[in-house]
Amino acid sequence: MEDEYERRLREIKATPADEQEEAMIGLFQEPDGYYKEPIPPTFSSYHRKASDSEPADVRLRVPGEHPLWAHRVWNAAMVLADYIDMSFQIKGRRVLELGAGAALPSLISAFKGAEKLAITDYPDEVLIENIRMNLPINNLEEGAHIRVQGHCFGEDPASLMDFVAPARGYDLILTADVVFNHSCHRQLLTTCKRCLAQDGTGEVYVSFSHHVARKVALDMNLFALACAEFGFRVEALFKVDTPPAFEVDVGDPVVRSGVYMYRLTLASHEPPPVPTFPPGVHPMPPYVPIPPLVEQPVH
Secondary structure, eight states: OOOHHHHHHHHHHTSOHHHHHHHHTTTTSOOTTOSOOOOOOEEEEEEOSSTTOSSSEEEEEEOSOOTTSOSSOOHHHHHHHHHHHHHOOOTTOEEEEESOTTOHHHHHHHHTTOSEEEEEEOSOHHHHHHHHHHTGGGTOOOSSSEEEEEOOTTSOOHHHHHHHOTTTOBSEEEEESOTTOGGGHHHHHHHHHHHBOTTTTOEEEEEEOOOSGGGHHHHHHHHHHHHHHHOEEEEEEEEEOOOOSSSSOSSOHHHHOOEEEEEEEETTSOOOOOOOOOTTOEEOOOOOOOOOOOOOOOO
16 A cells, blocks of 8 residues: 555656646645644642641643653652651751652642752753743742752762752652663662762652563662662562553553552661551561662663
8 A cells, every 4th residue: 555655756747747846845745634733731639638738739730741751640659749748757858859740749848848859850841841830830939949950860960969068968869650761770779879868867769650560570670779789778668559550551450550669778877767657558578689680682
């Protein structure tokens, strides 16, 4: 079956010779309907579970579509936001979110009085501007206490560290649903290690789902690397029952369901106390370190 280009070329060849030059002008023009109208952004509300929360609801804007999966608020972000809101002492602490997306955990941290809050995602204009838009619609503003900026995992974090004073680092580093990006695990852990407070009080929270059932081992390799190569202690905290992010997909839906919460702390220090688990979660057994996966050659 001939494609659109072949059909139009055949028609031009059948055109009288003195008219072919004019007919050729339209040969490389896109057919009607080739360019789709961009999908507009969407808005949603997240209701905070802590009964005394103010404001009670968070307004979230996300792009209509985005190749880096920033067009929705993921279950992992909501579970992490719930945990922060109900159990974390945030006031006066320095908080960094990596791969923030709509930045829900960061917004909760701002409401709870973070001394410094750095909200980051891949340095794409759509992503970063969307985060910035989520500040004023929640009566927050960028300034001395809140910074929004692009950051690629593993790159020089000097500007992030300057925001809090390099000698101090961040008390809390938050990540929600970044584990699926297996090729960036070492880069993610590099940023965490460089930015975390080095006095033993710093904590990294990793909230995630297994979106692809056959890649569970690749997801979990993040924690193997954290122990073996980066000097982190890994703690499996709890699981929250949630439906799969993609209801119609390949793989066991039981594996693809749920959100898991892990914590990384510096193995060279005694860990700080774990915040109280929210109600209704399933505590997990202790994490047992395993060797990292052997990297496969690139073909």
